[in-house]
Amino acid sequence: MTIQNREAFLDGLAANLGRPRRTEGVKRPIWSVTPQLEVLKGQTQDELIEALEKQCQAIHTVFKRTDKAGLEQVLEDTIQAYKGQSIIAPNDQRNDVYGLTNLFKKLEQSTEIHIWDHTKEKENQVFAERADLGITFSDITLAESATVTLFHNKHHGRTISLLPKAYIAIIPKETIVPRMTQAAQQIHEAIVKGEDVASYISFISGPSNSADIEMNLIVGVHGPISATYIVVD
Amino acid sequence: MSIKINESPYEERVQQGIENDFMRLAVSSAQGRFRSRKRIQETELGNWEDWRQLGAEIRKHTVENLDYYLQQLSDQVSKRGGHVFFAATAEEANDYIQNVIRKKEAKKVVKTKSMVTEEIGLNRALESLGAEVVESDLGEWILQLDEDPPSHIVVPALHKNKEQIRETFAEKRGYTGSDIPEELADFARSQLREEFLTAEVGITGCNFAIAESGTITLVTNEGNAEMATTLPDTLITVMGMERIVPTWEEMEVLVSLLTRSAVGQKLTSYITSYTGARLDDEIDGPDDYHLVIVDNGRSKILGTEFQAALHCIRCAACINACPVYRHVGGHAYNSIYPGPIGAVLTPLLDGYENHKELPYASSLCGACTEACPVKIPLHEMLIRHRQIIVEKEKQAPMVEKMAMKGFAKWSSSPAVYKLSTKMARLALNPWTKDDIIGNGPGPLKDWTNSRNFPAPSKQSFRSWYKEREKSGEE
Numbered sequence: 116m117t118i119q120n121r122e123a124f125l126d127g128l129a130a131n132l133g134r135p136r137r138t139e140g141v142k143r144p145i146w147s148v149t150p151q152l153e154v155l156k157g158q159t160q161d162e163l164i165e166a167l168e169k170q171c172q173a174i175h176t177v178f179k180r181t182d183k184a185g186l187e188q189v190l191e192d193t194i195q196a197y198k199g200q201s202i203i204a205p206n207d208q209r210n211d212v213y214g215l216t217n218l219f220k221k222l223e224q225s226t227e228i229h230i231w232d233h234t235k236e237k238e239n240q241v242f243a244e245r246a247d248l249g250i251t252f253s254d255i256t257l258a259e260s261a262t263v264t265l266f267h268n269k270h271h272g273r274t275i276s277l278l279p280k281a282y283i284a285i286i287p288k289e290t291i292v293p294r295m296t297q298a299a300q301q302i303h304e305a306i307v308k309g310e311d312v313a314s315y316i317s318f319i320s321g322p323s324n325s326a327d328i329e330m331n332l333i334v335g336v337h338g339p340i341s342a343t344y345i346v347v348d
Numbered sequence: 349m350s351i352k353i354n355e356s357p358y359e360e361r362v363q364q365g366i367e368n369d370f371m372r373l374a375v376s377s378a379q380g381r382f383r384s385r386k387r388i389q390e391t392e393l394g395n396w397e398d399w400r401q402l403g404a405e406i407r408k409h410t411v412e413n414l415d416y417y418l419q420q421l422s423d424q425v426s427k428r429g430g431h432v433f434f435a436a437t438a439e440e441a442n443d444y445i446q447n448v449i450r451k452k453e454a455k456k457v458v459k460t461k462s463m464v465t466e467e468i469g470l471n472r473a474l475e476s477l478g479a480e481v482v483e484s485d486l487g488e489w490i491l492q493l494d495e496d497p498p499s500h501i502v503v504p505a506l507h508k509n510k511e512q513i514r515e516t517f518a519e520k521r522g523y524t525g526s527d528i529p530e531e532l533a534d535f536a537r538s539q540l541r542e543e544f545l546t547a548e549v550g551i552t553g554c555n556f557a558i559a560e561s562g563t564i565t566l567v568t569n570e571g572n573a574e575m576a577t578t579l580p581d582t583l584i585t586v587m588g589m590e591r592i593v594p595t596w597e598e599m600e601v602l603v604s605l606l607t608r609s610a611v612g613q614k615l616t617s618y619i620t621s622y623t624g625a626r627l628d629d630e631i632d633g634p635d636d637y638h639l640v641i642v643d644n645g646r647s648k649i650l651g652t653e654f655q656a657a658l659h660c661i662r663c664a665a666c667i668n669a670c671p672v673y674r675h676v677g678g679h680a681y682n683s684i685y686p687g688p689i690g691a692v693l694t695p696l697l698d699g700y701e702n703h704k705e706l707p708y709a710s711s712l713c714g715a716c717t718e719a720c721p722v723k724i725p726l727h728e729m730l731i732r733h734r735q736i737i738v739e740k741e742k743q744a745p746m747v748e749k750m751a752m753k754g755f756a757k758w759s760s761s762p763a764v765y766k767l768s769t770k771m772a773r774l775a776l777n778p779w780t781k782d783d784i785i786g787n788g789p790g791p792l793k794d795w796t797n798s799r800n801f802p803a804p805s806k807q808s809f810r811s812w813y814k815e816r817e818k819s820g821e822e
């Protein structure tokens with residue numbers, strides 16, 4: 116695609132910087148300090164889960180923990196708690212592995228279920244807009260900030276975790292890392308290897324909120340109004 | 349240039365700020381809350397100074413190699429199906445964006461909070477085409493309904509109370525509910541949801557562009573940036589040319605510094621990283637993507653002693669730390685960039701002519717420099733500004749007198765004078781001889797070397813100023 120006015124613009128910057136234009140060979144220096152690597156360093160997976168649970172309180176998010184066998188029940192209870200009458204979820208391979216496909220079949224009688232299907236185009240968005248619940252897996256989970264990372268693609272639309280009133284994230288235990296540093300490293304390494312980065316990566320920490328009215332925290336603005344995380348051992 | 353908010357003289361604006369009691373209270377309580385939240389986060393990390401050091405190193409390296417990283421960024425965006433436009437001036441940027449809107453025949457544009465679009469006056473440019481521009485950030489939306497300028501970078505509607513907001517909603521949008529914040533927000537949610545779904549174009553700013561992958565990262569809490577980048581078919585990013593990092597690893601560090609310093613959160617609810625246009629078979633996101641990279645005076649700062657001002661990540665920590673801002677409020681600065689960083693940046697971007705008083709809107713206590721997560725020496729830059737203004741104008745005493753007049757007005761209310769004078773005295777005390785400051789240390793050194801700066805009076809700036817006038821001292 117087009118790039119306009121670049122050469123004159125960048126030549127000008129180089130001139131102001133008082134040196135010839137740099138078009139190659141710039142290397143990041145080795146930074147003198149790396150405090151980001153110290154956070155929750157050396158913690159076990161269970162200790163990270165503890166940190167995650169603690170942070171969930173700060174971000175107004177319900178924390179639940181179960182194992183694969185118990186997930187179906189916990190998820191059903193959570194859906195009930197939200198009075199979820201309509202649910203949207205990505206077309207994710209893990210839906211089968213974690214028993215979501217079974218649960219959705221079971222709920223189908225009483226609940227509208229929509230699994231993302233790109234051949235249905237905008238219909239996906241329309242459903243998401245009126246859905247009570249969006250349910251997705253977390254791809255990388257950041258313990259420090261209680262953040263789920265979602266890599267969106269044609270099977271996983273951005274609106275699933277955005278437009279419905281409530282959001283449920285299923286967090287496989289092995290996706291949990293200390294903090295955003297490890298997620299950024301993974302993405303950076305993939306780029307260095309020549310992989311294309313996803314067109315949209317969201318780091319989501321709890322429900323949407325605002326402090327714009329007299330500095331009072333209001334939970335639930337444009338995105339979901341409430342959120343639950345379910346960690347699966 | 350639209351970096352200026354209005355034409356009323358500085359002294360008047362300062363006075364208005366001081367007389368608006370709600371604003372004063374709101375500002376000082378917001379400052380206090382932001383500062384204590386920031387402090388909690390700093391303490392919890394335990395090695396905040398290392399974080400600041402890392403932030404400063406990253407910003408310095410990036411700005412020193414800005415041409416290289418902008419080239420990489422634009423190549424990557426183009427590879428991912430995006431158009432990149434380098435705009436030397438505000439006019440060029442607005443022209444380009446107007447063209448996109450025209451081609452799309454767009455009637456409605458939905459925006460997220462962005463300083464640079466304010467700076468270039470984009471809304472007016474779009475409205476002149478007949479397009480409706482909707483600000484989607486809750487605070488910005490409130491201000492837009494009321495046609496009021498923002499008073500704080502992070503909390504733009506800080507100067508409004510909930511009763512005023514209720515009135516605005518009722519008057520402009522037929523709202524019939526109460527002034528309970530949750531209810532107000534719920535009304536805004538439903539009103540804005542409609543706007544998101546019907547807008548043809550989304551426009552966002554940029555917290556950090558990532559050069560290695562052509563990715564734009566936005567830091568928000570409300571989810572409006574996600575809406576604007578997901579629903580409209582055309583998306584335009586407007587970024588100040590310095591808002592860039594080399595890789596995801598640096599983005600991550602600066603985001604951590606930003607969210608902690610701005611709002612005392614480990615991360616905001618949404619950190620969103622989008623790259624180019626949507627891919628094949630993706631439904632959400634734009635099929636037409638444009639990145640506009642804006643200079644508008646920034647390049648003049650490169651290679652000068654003020655280069656570090658371009659390291660700013662717009663966290664507002666310096667604003668929250670500033671005792672002058674506390675008393676005059678954001679509008680007094682008459683710039684979309686208020687507080688210490690505004691006092692440094694505004695004269696650089698818009699020239700000294702209209703902003704001579706700004707470098708004097710500081711007690712030189714150094715709280716801003718200490719608060720800055722990327723270690724910009726803000727108060728030293730303010731001193732340099734003062735020197736330059738004095739040198740430039742030759743008739744130094746006149747200029748000083750003018751500036752001090754504004755300053756004196758600012759300290760005309762007793763509560764204000766108490767704090768400001770006390771702080772200034774505290775900062776200057778050990779070097780005060782006969783109430784004239786001779787060889788000041790650190791921040792005051794350059795200044796005091798070149799001329800004798802009168803020490804803050806034991807009474808108040810006002811009485812000091814009056815005395816000075818009476819005795820005919822220049």
Ligand code: SF4
Pocket residue numbers: 609659660661662663664665666667689716719720721722723724726
């Ligand atoms: S100058 Fe520093 S403290 Fe002020 S807004 Fe910029 S980064 Fe934040």
